[in-house]
């Protein structure tokens with residue numbers, strides 16, 4: 001830039017002004033300039049204009065059920081559902097204990113067993129012996145298919161750096177048998193609780209890596225998903241932050257939370273969800289905090305040489321990396 | 337606005353046979369060309385050729401936006417994007433955002449020049465009161481005036497930063513959109529410099545959206561893309577492989593009707609109908625821009 005002869009300011013100004021006025025009375029049709037009327041007439045020629053009844057039918061077809069995805073399990077009176085173990089066996093042990101005390105008939109895990117914490121393989125026998133019914137998260141998909149990274153694709157180089165470290169740490173410490181087991185997990189489950197049909201997914205019914213945050217999931221969008229997947233409730237995880245909404249139709253969407261790390265709320269507890277049948281026919285949904293030995297987790301993470309920002313999250317309850325997935329509202333509520 | 341220039345894209349290959357058709361998988365992202373093609377700038381790389389005098393598409397009034405919002409509810413739209421031109425030239429813009437936030441998350445793409453303190457306060461209040469998230473996305477093309485201003489216009493760098501400052505004072509954390517017009521912008525160092533610049537300006541939680549560059553000149557890449565296109569021409573790729581194209585999940589509303597995507601608004605052929613219900617069928621990828629889109633995977637959303 002600096003080795004060029006500076007342009008005459010007057011010429012420069014005139015050119016800038018000409019540019020601003022270039023389109024008077026004209027339309028931009030691709031690279032060409034045409035009279036406004038020509039563009040508009042051409043556009044009106046294109047596209048469909050359906051009759052009112054046809055439009056109604058089109059919209060109805062768009063909300064039609066998609067496909068039956070899983071056999072239905074249950075019925076149960078009370079279940080405990082959790083996601084995002086992230087190698088945190090301390091929290092998993094606490095959860096098994098807590099859910100038993102709360103009288104859960106069945107335990108469900110919605111995926112993402114690895115990443116973040118230490119000693120990945122340690123959670124496997126715990127899940128197996130407690131008969132936890134597990135589905136695949138994106139982490140299980142990546143690990144079982146031998147991907148090189150977790151495929152998060154953050155724009156902040158620091159996020160990519162830490163995500164890479166934790167993925168590699170987990171991938172190197174999972175046995176081929178464990179990975180094969182992950183690869184065989186189902187992607188969805190259907191469960192009956194108190195006559196209600198619950199669809200369990202990792203991200204969303206449509207995609208394992210779709211984020212369902214409270215502030216970015218409109219009622220109308222969720223109602224259509226429930227129609228399409230013929231469910232009375234959708235249970236998901238993946239985002240790391242728990243929430244529950246009863247929709248205008250009386251159906252429920254619950255992000256059950258994760259037990260692997262805190263919910264970015266300044267508390268050291270982690271969150272999971274207990275769902276129970278009610279005599280009213282509604283579902284009782286309780287998102288419960290779970291205290292566990294987070295000091296022991298932090299100590300082991302340090303001795304394993306895992307990134308200090310991860311340890312900080314365990315000790316403070318605030319996320320320190322990978323915050324860019326958060327929508328504006330959840331980001332505003334976070335410390336970093 | 338705010339997508340990379342198509343002007344620099346390599347010449348597309350000549351096709352034979354009918355263009356492949358992309359089905360609308362679900363209508364997740366609804367765009368509004370809310371300021372039409374009218375802008376207070378006339379950036380070199382503006383792929384919609386916006387300017388103060390481009391009336392190809394006009395402003396959308398609140399009443400029209402509300403009609404489409406009602407239809408969008410029935411279709412289960414997940415998110416709403418507002419662009420132009422410069423959205424805040426539209427006198428109804430604040431009311432439009434307020435109405436939208438009652439039914440879903442909204443993102444407004446702005447060049448930052450009209451973000452005065454009053455407007456920023458108003459946006460902050462809306463973002464507090466709305467049922468869903470509001471994102472303000474401000475565009476820049478360089479982390480200094482020397483790289484930004486030749487593209488966006490003399491003096492714009494300082495004015496964009498002033499807008500960002502006003503957002504920060506009001507408590508809004510903007511997303512900054514950076515096109516790779518300056519190739520360096522997307523590199524690790526480039527990103528780092530933007531993040532640092534934003535931190536310096538008091539953006540405590542900086543967020544960046546990098547819009548991809550069209551890798552021209554790389555002959556190998558070009559022919560690679562051509563091959564994959566031919567492949568598709570012969571129908572050998574299953575329908576799900578179109579998932580990376582935004583037209584499989586979006587539509588764009590302008591005052592002239594509903595278009596397939598934000599990229600083709602200046603092509604009459606991109607128009608699909610009058611109401612959203614008219615546009616739920618598949619779209620033929622017959623435009624050269626589609627080839628670029630397919631080869632480089634452009635997505636305009638955050």
Ligand code: SF4
Pocket residue numbers: 337338375376377378379381382383384385386387420421422447475
């Ligand atoms: S500010 Fe955006 S819409 Fe306006 S001319 Fe520049 S790129 Fe186009």
Ligand code: SF4
Pocket residue numbers: 581582583584596597598599600619621623625626627629630
């Ligand atoms: S330009 Fe891109 S998004 Fe638009 S119709 Fe073509 S392929 Fe789809």
